Structure formats: structure tokens, C-alpha cells
Amino acid sequence: MARTTLRRRAPASLARLLRRERPGDDGPAVPPAPVTNGRRRRDALAVRILVPALTAVLLSVLLMSTSIGTIAVSPADSLRIVVGHLVPGMPWMSDGSLSTLQDNAIWQFRLPRALLAATTGAALALAGALMQAVVHNSLAEPYILGVSAGAGVGAVSFIVLGIGVGSLGIGASAFAGALLATAAVYLLARKNGRIAPQRLILAGVALGSLFSAVTSYLTIATDAQNVFSIMFFLLGSVSAATMGHLALPVTALAAVGLYTALRARALNALLIGDDAAASLGVNVNRTRSGVLVAAALLTGSVVAVSGGIGFVGLIIPHIARILVGSDHRKMLPVALLGGAAFLASCDLLARTLAAPSEIPLGVLTAMVGAPFFLWLLRRDRAESVGMGR
Amino acid sequence: MRVDIVNLTAHRGGRTVLTDVNVRVPSGTVLGLLGPNGSGKSTLLRVASGLSAPSAGRVDLDGTDLRTLKRGELARRVAVMAQEHSEEFEISVLDMVLLGRIPHGRGYGRDSDRDIAVAQHALRRAGAASLAERSFSALSGGERQRVLFARALAQDTPVLILDEPTNHLDIAHQIELLDLIRSTDRTVLIALHDLNLAARFCDAVGVLADGRLLSLGAPQEVLHTGLIRSVFGVESTAVAHPRSGDQHFIFDSRSTVPTDAPPPVHQFVPPQEETPAP
Incomplete structure (x- = not known):
């Protein structure tokens, strides 16, 4: 049935293709109805299962994050508090069944923190996947343009030189440092209007080292009392999150997510090389520059609030590729949700495992993520996406 | 065109x-x-x-x-089949051929049934239908050539x-x-x-x-032993195919004669005296 449908609907160009059948070929004159092959079917199935599954995991982790802590709130109560803030006129918000303390704990502290962790995870995973695609290098990560090193210099100068107080001040200087570093690497890698991936990576590494040296020097040279806040920023943390902190990263994530969704096919073409992509009608230079700038801005907006959280941006895209293949239309949504669920879980662990003290988030992401990734890396599925070479 | x-x-x-x-x-x-x-x-x-x-x-x-x-x-x-190819990330053969459909689609859209039909048809024509599920980088050189040709065909x-x-x-x-x-x-x-x-x-x-x-x-007009000598620096003999009569070249040795010297006489086909246009 599908075959006749196809024949009837076959547009002119397909009909032309069919007539070009080589003489003496006994094969079917009409291509049979598309039989998606096993690999594609498996990848498509994986996406159909993974996207809802990861969404469910993410939502339950967020809910758990809001209810776990020193002030006891049941998951049902925390859900009621969240809904009560979002939807006006809910009876339980005014009947005295929930204390102000509970309300504050959830709406002022736990929820913004969990949301920031999820946003940061999603943003870093997306930025990492984009960087890897546009520079043709599986070792690329969001910080490749010197973004985190630049943010580090910005934040540390702020802490050391003590221009002001407050986390927003650190955030602003970190963001400025990240943008400055990105701009410098971008301009250094650009020659004759073309961004050479190899030059970009090397310029990023070199400039990153320079910035790290500056950060190290400032850390050593400053008063001992500053060292703790410096280390805390450099290792990454979402502990100081407020709803206000969410605005920049969420906006950036939404904008860059939309921007890349429209370029997923062009990114696929870039995977097979610049010339091949160009002959498929992709404006290689503009796509590369645009995606690089978008990914760097996204990373900068996240680093400014959460500090340099390693590992997520490098590894989550690879895990997504192992699970669903390198097609960006399948891989980007999985990486995005996976990054969000992973970092939200890590942050929940970071503040509960050693309570009342806290484990730096960057330490935990590596300690939880690395063994899992190494296990996945040894499986056959990883071989089939080219990690056995 | x-x-x-x-x-x-x-x-x-x-x-x-x-x-x-x-x-x-x-x-x-x-x-x-x-x-x-x-x-x-x-x-x-x-x-x-x-x-x-x-x-x-x-x-x-x-x-x-x-x-x-x-x-x-x-x-x-214009569809291009070139030698260069990047292999940092893995891609399946069918996905590789489907890239040829990019100029015909827009945006995030999934591959239409027609795109997949065209890609599979191109693979069949290139004699590579059985490779559809394999990884491109795991193919032999000849198999890759057939897949890249299928991609050029699929670009239609x-x-x-x-x-x-x-x-x-x-x-x-x-x-x-x-x-x-x-x-x-x-x-x-x-x-x-x-x-x-x-x-x-x-x-x-x-x-x-x-x-x-x-x-x-x-x-038949362009190719002759003199041209092969002057361009490639190789001595050759032109022979007629025993059944079809088409001209074929048998390559003998590297030329020892300077390439601007007059072509030597051959046994089977007399050298054509035309000199290549400058």
C-alpha cells in the first residue's frame, strides 16, 4: 500500500531519478516504501524513550531537591508550595497549613538552586556538543575558547581587588572576563575572514593557560581569607542561587537552544568536513562563527553565575552520542535533558552527602560522572559511534 | 544543464x-x-x-x-564527490547519504519518507544497499567511494x-x-x-x-601515444581491441626520449602527427 502511495505522490524529480534506472537492472523500478534500517530504528526508539524518561527524572529530581534539607517538607507539600506560587488563589497558601519557614526554604533557596543546577547542566551540555561539532574535535568542551579561564580572572580580580561585595558583583566581573577571553580567542583564530578549527583550539588553550596563570598568581598573592571564596568559585557552585540569578542563563539557554534547533542539519553536515558541508549548501564559515559565539555566550552566562563546573560539557554530549548517535536532531535534545538531570542530581548529592557541609559541585560531577562514562565507554555501543578507534 | x-x-x-x-x-x-x-x-x-x-x-x-x-x-x-572526509564523529551510511538531501529540506525537520526512499534508492544504484546500517568509517576504501557516490546521487x-x-x-x-x-x-x-x-x-x-x-x-581524437608521452612521460602502444576494434593503450615504460622529441613509430597504429594545441 505504501508503495502505491509513494508512486502516486512521487514528485517530478523522483520520477526523473527512477527513469534513470540503469538498463538491464532487474531491481524494482520504484523504490520500496522506506524501510528504516535497524540502526536508525534503534536510535529513533532510544530518543522516543530517553526524552520522556529524562524529563521525568529531571522533574522528580527537582521535586526531591525542594523537599530534602534541614527544614522538613514532604514532597507533596513542596509541590503545593511551588504550584501555589505559580498559580494564584490556591487555598493552601493562606490556610496556615504551611509555615513561612517552609515556604522560604523552598521558594527562596531550594527551588532556585535546583533550577540553576539544571539550567547550568543543560547549557554546558549544549555548549559542549556545539563546540565539538564546529571544531571537529571530540576533546572540545565549552571552556575551549578560554571562557572559564577568563571568567576566573574576572571573578578572582573582583574578589582580590575587592571593588564591591555580593555575588552579583562577582557574576558581572566573571561574565565580563568570559566575554573578553572569548573575543580574544575568536580574533586570534580568525585569519582572512576564516576561523580555522585547529588554530581556534590552540589559541584557546594558550590563552586559557595565560589566564590560569594570572588567576593562580592572584590567588597566591592575596590574603588567606580570600582563598576560600576563590576556590569555591573556581570549582563551581550553585549554592548562592536566587530566582534573580536564573534570568541570564535561562534566557541564554532558550535563545541558543532555538538558534541551534534551526541549524541542526547544517551541524550534521559540518561533521563530515568543511568542503563536503559547503557543497551541500551550508555556509560553513557563518555557521561556525555563529555557533561558536552562541556557545561561548551561553557558557559565559552560566559560568558567571555557577563558576567553572567541569566535566558536564565534555562528557554529556559523548554519552548522548553513544545512546542515540551523532545526528544533532536526536542528540541535542538528549544531551540537553541529560545535562540538566545530571547536574540537578549532582547538586542534590553535593548538599546532602556531607550535610551540613557541602561538596563543591565540580568535584562531585567528576566523581559521579567519570566512572559512569568509563563504564559506558567500554561497552560495544561506544565502539559503534567510533570511540573504539 | x-x-x-x-x-x-x-x-x-x-x-x-x-x-x-x-x-x-x-x-x-x-x-x-x-x-x-x-x-x-x-x-x-x-x-x-x-x-x-x-x-x-x-x-x-x-x-x-x-x-x-x-x-x-x-x-x-551541483553535487560533488571529493576525496576529503572528516572522521572525528561516527555516522551511519544511511545518515551519510541522507546528508545529500539537506539542500532539499529546511530547518530542524526530520527526514521525510521521500528523503529516505531517495537515499535508499541511491544506495541501491551505487551497489551499496547492503551497507546502509554500517558505520561509514568502518568501510573499506571502495565501499566508501560507493557510499559517497550514493550521496551525490541522492542530492538529485x-x-x-x-x-x-x-x-x-x-x-x-x-x-x-x-x-x-x-x-x-x-x-x-x-x-x-x-x-x-x-x-x-x-x-x-x-x-x-x-x-x-x-x-x-x-x-579517439584526443588520446594518442604522442600526447601520452608529452603529458605523462610514458611510452605507450595503441592497439585495437580484438572484438570491438576500439583503441586501447598499452603502457610500456617511462619515456627516455625528451618529451619534445618527435614521437617514435609504433608497430600497430601509426602515430598521429597532430601536436597538442598549446
């Missing part, structure tokens, strides 16, 4: 690699480009496919300078530009591929190394040496 290469001069890395090349490829014909390594074949094909800009002259598709076309429009007219363009598509192919697949190229009604520009295959499958051949087009015309 007719392809006109007009007064084309091109530089690469500060070196002149093509000088004043003029070729007209009528719609639906196959032009073979011959010449030693470094003679400018690949550059000519790159310029003709819009990947490199010429320093002078132009390439017209049905009379339209290809530089005036948008990228997408060009990709719906009136012009095909093929840079040494028969590399790595066994003799059966070389003949199969060239038969396939002949049987399409597309305009084909193809760089080849095998002079006998070129003579058999191309409507016209152009011989390049040092970036200049030395000779252009029907294979």
Missing part, C-alpha cells in the same frame, strides 16, 4: 594552478579530465563546484554565473562533479560506477586516471598539464 568554463584562471597558495581554461560541457554529457598529478584537475573541479573562487574567468550553469547563485540553489544544481542535481571516483574500487565496481554515470542524463565532470576507462566512458576528454588545457575533444 550545460556547464561553461570560461577563461578560467585560479591560484592556490600564491601559485597559479590553472591558466585560461575554456571548456563547454553540453547538457547530459560526460567530460573526463585527464592529466598527471598536480596538473590542476582537482582545482578545476573545485572551482566548477563553487568551493574555490577563480582569480579570473567564470563558470556558467546554463548561462548563469554560479557565483550569482545562493548556496542552496547551487547545491540543488543535474550536474555531478566527481574527483577520481574510481579510486580504491575493484575493476567490477569501476565499470559498474562508470556505467551508472553514463546511464544518467546528468552533466558529469569527472577526473580520472585510467586513460582506457576514460576513453570508453567519456563523451569528451580534456587533458590538463601544468594548469593549461592542452587538448579537448572526443577521446
Whole structure:
């Protein structure tokens, strides 16, 4: 049935293709109805299962994050508090069944923190996947343009030189440092209007080292009392999150997510090389520059609030590729949700495992993520996406 | 679609690699480009496919300078099969062929049933249907060539530009591929190394040496032992195929005679006295 449908609907160009059948070929004159092959079917199935599954995991982790802590709130109560803030006129918000303390704990502290962790995870995973695609290098990560090193210099100068107080001040200087570093690497890698991936990576590494040296020097040279806040920023943390902190990263994530969704096919073409992509009608230079700038801005907006959280941006895209293949239309949504669920879980662990003290988030992401990734890396599925070479 | 290469001069890395090349490829014909390594074949094909800009002259598709076309429009007219390929990330064969459908689609959209049908049909025609599920990087050289050719077919363009598509192919697949190229009604520009295959499958051949087009015309008129000696520096003997009577070349040895000396007399076919056009 599908075959006749196809024949009837076959547009002119397909009909032309069919007539070009080589003489003496006994094969079917009409291509049979598309039989998606096993690999594609498996990848498509994986996406159909993974996207809802990861969404469910993410939502339950967020809910758990809001209810776990020193002030006891049941998951049902925390859900009621969240809904009560979002939807006006809910009876339980005014009947005295929930204390102000509970309300504050959830709406002022736990929820913004969990949301920031999820946003940061999603943003870093997306930025990492984009960087890897546009520079043709599986070792690329969001910080490749010197973004985190630049943010580090910005934040540390702020802490050391003590221009002001407050986390927003650190955030602003970190963001400025990240943008400055990105701009410098971008301009250094650009020659004759073309961004050479190899030059970009090397310029990023070199400039990153320079910035790290500056950060190290400032850390050593400053008063001992500053060292703790410096280390805390450099290792990454979402502990100081407020709803206000969410605005920049969420906006950036939404904008860059939309921007890349429209370029997923062009990114696929870039995977097979610049010339091949160009002959498929992709404006290689503009796509590369645009995606690089978008990914760097996204990373900068996240680093400014959460500090340099390693590992997520490098590894989550690879895990997504192992699970669903390198097609960006399948891989980007999985990486995005996976990054969000992973970092939200890590942050929940970071503040509960050693309570009342806290484990730096960057330490935990590596300690939880690395063994899992190494296990996945040894499986056959990883071989089939080219990690056995 | 007719392809006109007009007064084309091109530089690469500060070196002149093509000088004043003029070729007209009528719609639906196959032009073979011959010449030693470094003679400018690949550059000519790159310029003709819009990947490199010429320093002078132009390439017209049905009379339209290809530089005036948008990228997408060009990709719906000209498909390229080249040697270069990046392998940092894995891609399945079917996905590789489906990339050829990019110029026909937009945005995030999933591959339509028709895209998949066209891709699978192209794979079948290229003799690579059984490879559809494999990883591209796990293929042999010849299998890759067939898959890349399938991608060019799936792009469904009136012009095909093929840079040494028969590399790595066994003799059966070389003949199969060239038969396939002949049987399409597309305009084909193809760089080849095998002079006998070129003579058999191309409507016209152009011989390049040092970036200049030395000779252009029907294979029987262009190819002769004198030209092979002066261009490739190889002594050859032209023989008639015992059954078809077609002219074939047997390659004997590297020329010891300076290439500007008059061609020696051969036993089977007297040397044609025409000298290649400068």
C-alpha cells in the first residue's frame, strides 16, 4: 500500500531519478516504501524513550531537591508550595497549613538552586556538543575558547581587588572576563575572514593557560581569607542561587537552544568536513562563527553565575552520542535533558552527602560522572559511534 | 544543464594552478579530465563546484554565473564527490547519504519518507544497499567511494562533479560506477586516471598539464601515444581491441626520449602527427 502511495505522490524529480534506472537492472523500478534500517530504528526508539524518561527524572529530581534539607517538607507539600506560587488563589497558601519557614526554604533557596543546577547542566551540555561539532574535535568542551579561564580572572580580580561585595558583583566581573577571553580567542583564530578549527583550539588553550596563570598568581598573592571564596568559585557552585540569578542563563539557554534547533542539519553536515558541508549548501564559515559565539555566550552566562563546573560539557554530549548517535536532531535534545538531570542530581548529592557541609559541585560531577562514562565507554555501543578507534 | 568554463584562471597558495581554461560541457554529457598529478584537475573541479573562487574567468550553469547563485540553489544544481572526509564523529551510511538531501529540506525537520526512499534508492544504484546500517568509517576504501557516490546521487542535481571516483574500487565496481554515470542524463565532470576507462566512458576528454588545457575533444581524437608521452612521460602502444576494434593503450615504460622529441613509430597504429594545441 505504501508503495502505491509513494508512486502516486512521487514528485517530478523522483520520477526523473527512477527513469534513470540503469538498463538491464532487474531491481524494482520504484523504490520500496522506506524501510528504516535497524540502526536508525534503534536510535529513533532510544530518543522516543530517553526524552520522556529524562524529563521525568529531571522533574522528580527537582521535586526531591525542594523537599530534602534541614527544614522538613514532604514532597507533596513542596509541590503545593511551588504550584501555589505559580498559580494564584490556591487555598493552601493562606490556610496556615504551611509555615513561612517552609515556604522560604523552598521558594527562596531550594527551588532556585535546583533550577540553576539544571539550567547550568543543560547549557554546558549544549555548549559542549556545539563546540565539538564546529571544531571537529571530540576533546572540545565549552571552556575551549578560554571562557572559564577568563571568567576566573574576572571573578578572582573582583574578589582580590575587592571593588564591591555580593555575588552579583562577582557574576558581572566573571561574565565580563568570559566575554573578553572569548573575543580574544575568536580574533586570534580568525585569519582572512576564516576561523580555522585547529588554530581556534590552540589559541584557546594558550590563552586559557595565560589566564590560569594570572588567576593562580592572584590567588597566591592575596590574603588567606580570600582563598576560600576563590576556590569555591573556581570549582563551581550553585549554592548562592536566587530566582534573580536564573534570568541570564535561562534566557541564554532558550535563545541558543532555538538558534541551534534551526541549524541542526547544517551541524550534521559540518561533521563530515568543511568542503563536503559547503557543497551541500551550508555556509560553513557563518555557521561556525555563529555557533561558536552562541556557545561561548551561553557558557559565559552560566559560568558567571555557577563558576567553572567541569566535566558536564565534555562528557554529556559523548554519552548522548553513544545512546542515540551523532545526528544533532536526536542528540541535542538528549544531551540537553541529560545535562540538566545530571547536574540537578549532582547538586542534590553535593548538599546532602556531607550535610551540613557541602561538596563543591565540580568535584562531585567528576566523581559521579567519570566512572559512569568509563563504564559506558567500554561497552560495544561506544565502539559503534567510533570511540573504539 | 550545460556547464561553461570560461577563461578560467585560479591560484592556490600564491601559485597559479590553472591558466585560461575554456571548456563547454553540453547538457547530459560526460567530460573526463585527464592529466598527471598536480596538473590542476582537482582545482578545476573545485572551482566548477563553487568551493574555490577563480582569480579570473567564470563558470556558467546554463548561462548563469554560479557565483550569482545562493548556496542552496547551487547545491540543488551541483553535487560533488571529493576525496576529503572528516572522521572525528561516527555516522551511519544511511545518515551519510541522507546528508545529500539537506539542500532539499529546511530547518530542524526530520527526514521525510521521500528523503529516505531517495537515499535508499541511491544506495541501491551505487551497489551499496547492503551497507546502509554500517558505520561509514568502518568501510573499506571502495565501499566508501560507493557510499559517497550514493550521496551525490541522492542530492538529485543535474550536474555531478566527481574527483577520481574510481579510486580504491575493484575493476567490477569501476565499470559498474562508470556505467551508472553514463546511464544518467546528468552533466558529469569527472577526473580520472585510467586513460582506457576514460576513453570508453567519456563523451569528451580534456587533458590538463601544468594548469593549461592542452587538448579537448572526443577521446579517439584526443588520446594518442604522442600526447601520452608529452603529458605523462610514458611510452605507450595503441592497439585495437580484438572484438570491438576500439583503441586501447598499452603502457610500456617511462619515456627516455625528451618529451619534445618527435614521437617514435609504433608497430600497430601509426602515430598521429597532430601536436597538442598549446
